[in-house]
Amino acid sequence: MAVTIKDLSAYLGLSPSAVSKALNGYTDISQETRNRVFAAAVKLGYRPSAIARGLKTGRTFNIGIVYSENSGSGFTHSYFSPVLESLKAEAEIQGYDITFISSSMRASGQKAMTYLQHSQYRNVDGVCIVCCEFNDPQIIELVNSGIPVVTIDRPFEGKACVASENVQGMKALVNYIISMGHKKIAMIYGSPSNITTIRLNCFIETMKENGIPLLEGYLVESLYHNPGAVKEAVAKLLSLPYPPSCIVLPDDFASLGAIELIEERKLKIPEDISIAGFDGVPILQMLHPRITTVLQDTFTIGREAAKLLINQIEDSENFIPRTVEVATKLIKGETVANNRR
Amino acid sequence: MAVTIKDLSAYLGLSPSAVSKALNGYTDISQETRNRVFAAAVKLGYRPSAIARGLKTGRTFNIGIVYSENSGSGFTHSYFSPVLESLKAEAEIQGYDITFISSSMRASGQKAMTYLQHSQYRNVDGVCIVCCEFNDPQIIELVNSGIPVVTIDRPFEGKACVASENVQGMKALVNYIISMGHKKIAMIYGSPSNITTIRLNCFIETMKENGIPLLEGYLVESLYHNPGAVKEAVAKLLSLPYPPSCIVLPDDFASLGAIELIEERKLKIPEDISIAGFDGVPILQMLHPRITTVLQDTFTIGREAAKLLINQIEDSENFIPRTVEVATKLIKGETVANNRR
DNA sequence: TGGTCATACTAAAACGATTTAGAAACATTT
DNA sequence: AAATGTTTCTAAATCGTTTTAGTATGACCA
Incomplete structure (x- = not known):
């Protein structure tokens, strides 16, 4: 034909x-x-024919994407989706298609492939890892396999990475909350996710810098991107003898759980309780009250990841692995009350 | 290696x-x-090696996805994304990877490929068309190329299709609104999109069946999945001498535009004005007021599309093209007021 | 004993490209 | 005039599979 x-x-x-x-x-x-x-x-x-050329040259102009499988959100993930969208757009400009690498693919009745095997099976030229479970042994195997790799949000020794300036963003957020007069500030941090640990540490440090004491029970471990889990965590905080006046949440999407609980308790945001998220999910900025949050530049993150990966693929000798940090922006929103007297 | x-x-x-x-x-x-x-x-x-096998056999175990490029939403599209997610999951179970087919891909300095050329370039075994611009000549070319094809939402003569029971869903929605005592019901329909035209016709018919007159200016053409455009359309309706008591919107996401305008006018939903959407976007059901809408079963739609396509690929002689209709479900929500006296 | 038939393998071509080595034609140098 | 160099092409191998045709071996039958 x-x-x-x-x-x-x-x-x-x-x-x-x-x-x-x-x-x-x-x-x-x-x-x-x-x-x-x-x-x-x-x-x-x-x-x-891309496949004929690929067979001979070993180059497929295909990049693999390891995408958060267990997040339960898939393409609808409020943070990863727009990153992926931008990554795909940039890859396309440079003549690359993308292939999703999973750990459940099986060809002709064999048993499921690992991420590495799937990558080899499809002969991808490189892999971008966009997910939050970096301790998965299969991820480690893939990162160390020698295939060109870029990770998002979590740096690996000697590998390229793209991440938001989490520290700067978190610091700005906490400083803003403090500047609004809050003293009783709690944080719910997500797990499993390396990124929220970084934010947690930054939160603690910024509080210390400002000389604001961290009350007992004010740091609650919960789950990233999980409204249900965060709802429970908020309940825990609100039932403390000295409940916080402001709660920093793991991310915007999870804030839906917080909002739900707070409504159930017949409290008002931000009059009775202030909250803040992280991400800057667009749809939540279109509704009221607009959540106070830190905007991650998903467009730049995705684009830089694609660029970094393709550079590495096309000029591997001269490529120097590095972490690209992408600026964040504080969105003051409407969910942190002015507590100054 | x-x-x-x-x-x-x-x-x-x-x-x-x-x-x-x-x-x-x-x-x-x-x-x-x-x-x-x-x-x-x-x-x-x-x-x-998938590519070596693909070269010899002509089968790549790769299916192409033509995905709404111009919607501006990409992977974050509130309706297509979850469909795609489900489609990908089912494809994977059956041993297929997916490749996005675009009309801007260019290999080694050549000019951009058409959808069909991109499909051939990657040797996909079949294509699923998930978008809303079915009048694009390139889509027509692809559909008629002989490559196994499944479309979502819009049937083509002699081709397989998966779609929601739009007529039944819309009918249920309108009947519900009427049952709540509304008489002055307007509709904003989206364009360009075949699917909203079907819904428009169904709206008109259901109104007629119930003997409710359609007032002048109550049908407004706007854009699908576009809050900004819908906002303007709502403004138009509210400035009529006899404004509607309820507005049916093209989709849930676009309702954000309606909500914004209604808030600007200091009106309350649903006390002052009722609205209804279409889709059942999960995130909007987690917030208040929960929008009254018609839930589309994106999980089933995606899964059936994958099944239909793979059946067709693997047993093309016995495959009979057909349209699979997927049931919808009315979500009564909180945005249609009870107007019965 | 020779012919036929399974059985279980091998040889070789093929898919559609790329790439290395080589060759033909002609020009240039010594 | 022979050697050398340039230019521009061709031949053939190759990537990793699949698949068609063919072959060796032994069994079975007449």
């Missing part, structure tokens, strides 16, 4: 190799022949 | 063809040899 290089060569009276060379810019082809080849390629509608 | 069939054959003292046949269940291989081959495959960690 599709036009092959053989069809072209027959049409032109050339050898297949000459046609291939002409198309690929080899210098031992005359300008005239090159022109004829290009003209014929357009005329006959020739398209190279 | 990776173990090939040749490595296996050398290890076992067999010909590559024997190994291949053993792995693929040919009957002219003795049971004993077959066992040895499988054992060696496991031991050496053999994984077939």
Whole structure:
């Protein structure tokens, strides 16, 4: 059906190799022949077969995406989805398609592949790891396999990474809350997720810097991106003898659990209790009260991840692994009350 | 690096063809040899190369996804994303990966490929079209190319399709609104989108069946999944001399525009004005007021689409193109006021 | 004993590209 | 005139599979 290089060569009276060379810019082809080849390629509608080329060259122009499988949200994940969207767009500009790498793929009745095996099976040129379970042994195996890798949010020794300036963002958020007059500030941090641990540490440090005491029971472990778990955590905080006036949540999406509980208790945000999230999920900024949060630049994160990965693939000798930090922005929103007297 | 069939054959003292046949269940291989081959495959960690197999057999176990590019939402699209998520999950179960087919891909400096060319370039076994611009000439070309195709929401003559029971869903919604005592009901319908036209017709018909007059200016064309455009449309309706008591919107996400405008006008939902959406977007059901809407079963839609496509790929002779209709469910929510006296 | 038939394998071509080595044609140098 | 160099092409191998055709071996039958 599709036009092959053989069809072209027959049409032109050339050898297949000459046609291939002409198309690929080899210098031992005359300008005239090159022109004829290009003209014929357009005329006959020739398209190279990605898989044939991939077989011979070992390059597929396909990048693998390890995407948070167990988050339960998939493509609807409020933070990863827009990152992925941007990553895909940039990859496409550079001529790469993306393939999702899972740990449940099985080919012809064999048992499930690991991430690494799936990557090899599809011969991806590199892999971008967009998820939050970096302690998974399969992730470790993949990162150390030698395949070009970029991770999002969590740096690995000697590997490329793209992450928000979490520390700066968190600091700005906590300073803002404090500047609004809050003293009784609690934090719910998510697990399992390396990123929320970084934010937790930053929270503690910023409180200390401001000389604000951290009351007993004010740090609650919960789950990232999980409204249900966060709802319980908020309940725990509100039933303390000295409940906080402001609660910092693991992320915006999880704030839905907080909002639900607070409504059930017939309390008002922010008059009775203030909350803050992290991420800057667009849909939540379209509703009232607009949540006070830290905007992550998902567009830049995704784009930089793609660039970093493709650089690495195409110029692996000169590539220097590094972590690219992407600026965040405080969104003051409407969920932190002014407590100054 | 990776173990090939040749490595296996050398290890076992067999010909590559024997190994291949053993792995693929040919009957002219003795049971004993077959066992040895499988054992060696496991031991050496053999994984077939998808591209080599694809080159020879013409089957890549890859399905193409044409995904709403111009919606501006990408992976964050409130309706398509969960459909895609489910589709991907089912495809994976059946051993297929997915590849996004775009109309902007360019390989080695050539000009952008059409959807069909991109599909051929990647040798996908079939394509699922998940978008709302079915009049795009490139979509038509793809649908008629002979590649196995499944569409979502919009049937094509002689092709497989999966769609919600839009008519039943819309009817239920309108009947519910009427049962709540509303008489002045307006509709904002989205364009360009075939699906909202179906819903519009159904709205008109259901109104007629109930003997409720459709007042002048009560049908407003706007845009699907576009809060900004819908906001304007609502403004138009509210400035009518006889404004509606209830507005049916193109979809849940677009309702954000309606809510914004209504808040700006210092009106209350549903006391002053009732609204209803379509889709059943989960995040909006977690907030108050929960929007009155029609839940689309995105999980089933995605799964059925994958099944239909893979059936067609794997048994094309016996495949009978058909439209699978998926049931919808009315969510009464909190945005339609009780107007019965 | 020679012919037929299964059985269980091997050889080789093929898929569609790329790439290395080599060759033909012609020009240039010594 | 022979040697050398340039330019521009072709031949053939190769990537890792699958698949068709063919072959060796032994069994069975007449």
